[in-house]
Amino acid sequence: MRVSYLDVKAAILGRIRGGALVPGDTVPGEEALAAEFGCARVTVHRALRELAEAGVVERRRRRGTRVRLPVARDAELVIPSVRAEIEATGAAYRYELLSRRIAPPPRRVRAALGLAPGSKALHLRCRHWAGARVHQLEDRWISLATVPAAAQADFAQTGPNEWLIRAMPLSQVEHALSAANAGEAEAALLGIAPGDAVFVIERRTWIEGEAITRARLVHPGATHRLVARTAPPL
Amino acid sequence: MRVSYLDVKAAILGRIRGGALVPGDTVPGEEALAAEFGCARVTVHRALRELAEAGVVERRRRRGTRVRLPVARDAELVIPSVRAEIEATGAAYRYELLSRRIAPPPRRVRAALGLAPGSKALHLRCRHWAGARVHQLEDRWISLATVPAAAQADFAQTGPNEWLIRAMPLSQVEHALSAANAGEAEAALLGIAPGDAVFVIERRTWIEGEAITRARLVHPGATHRLVARTAPPL
């Protein structure tokens, strides 16, 4: 059989795992590897490119390809839509709109969205139920400058997240994760005791550099957990 | 100038952003796009492949290339080494080994590591300081079946994480994130009040399917936060 770029990739990876190549070492050049494996240089190139994309090696012209030392392991964090997350557990999903108003956002939110002082935004507060338990409390501000259509939507039936994904399919997202103690009001809405640990996600999204929305998503800490993995195959 | 795969990529992406292609739509075939852009099919192929890797489109043979609806937005979560994380803030990093012993792990840990009943593992408890504040409490079990060399290392100076990265450069990692209330003992070691929210990371790593270690990393919730972003450029 012909030599696949996967064969080359696996071979190099094997040398690193086996210790034949240690972090800092220079991998043989594409030409040399092509000769060794009996394949075209392009095939080796693809193998090395994928390894570079995976962060295993580092490539620079004229310098060659070197084995990276894995300083910080990155992992892929999947934050599913609330609905999907809940329905995956088998529980019934219910969405509830607590309040909806157009108002000038507090300074902290204004800064997070990069809005001009005095400008108004859409403020939504919602609750997401998993059966009889509250799964998530959502406090969201949407920039009307970026998404004017949001002023017309009433969000009584559809949650703002699902609405936004439909309205603006491609966006950049940032998630900040932290732990906190539930305040009085929060605890009451979540159905937990004040002081209980909550898992907080602060999500901000942009499209082409324009801020779309900032959402503070609060979950009961006892039940919620997020899982991130490194890409399995390599 | 010749047509770059980046041009094709940008063009398709533009159509999606502009609404010319909406989620569910089928992108024209590689042959058709190649004719349209005046380039080789391989060039179109590479553009589409990268878009598929980025999760923007979904490709299946014979079926064609379709625009994905972004159900779950993935983000890249970077969990830095404790040392790097602390030194980045300018605070002084200090590592402290609290205890070290070889013992049979509790059932929960044994299950997490996939160890046989009765087998022993290395148990380490450490504290990571950022200046005068405790940044992280580490409770770690290392499988001696997978990493026998760990039995010799004393971990008095070097933290187990740094040691393991050196010993096993390429591994698979899983992180589970959650919030909890600090227990009595934990709170005392962290220098916070019992009941205060803590941010917990449970990290498990494998190499070639063999479990290496399980670490429970506890941080004071008030100060700790993790940030994940989607890849910026696309």
Place this chain on the structure above:
DNA sequence: GCGTGTAATATGTATGCACATATTGCGTCA
């Protein structure tokens, strides 16, 4: 009508070749 084999089709991969581009190092010339 129904299952099945087969052709058509879209994507996936490999090759040889050519040229582009970045970087290093050495040699040339003032």
Place this chain on the structure above:
DNA sequence: TGACGCAATATGTGCATACATATTACACGC
């Protein structure tokens, strides 16, 4: 001796072509 420039080299990208493979649709036979 030092500044500059050019050649050597390794990776990066594009094209034409060929063949591989998965999946769908359709024709065929029962």
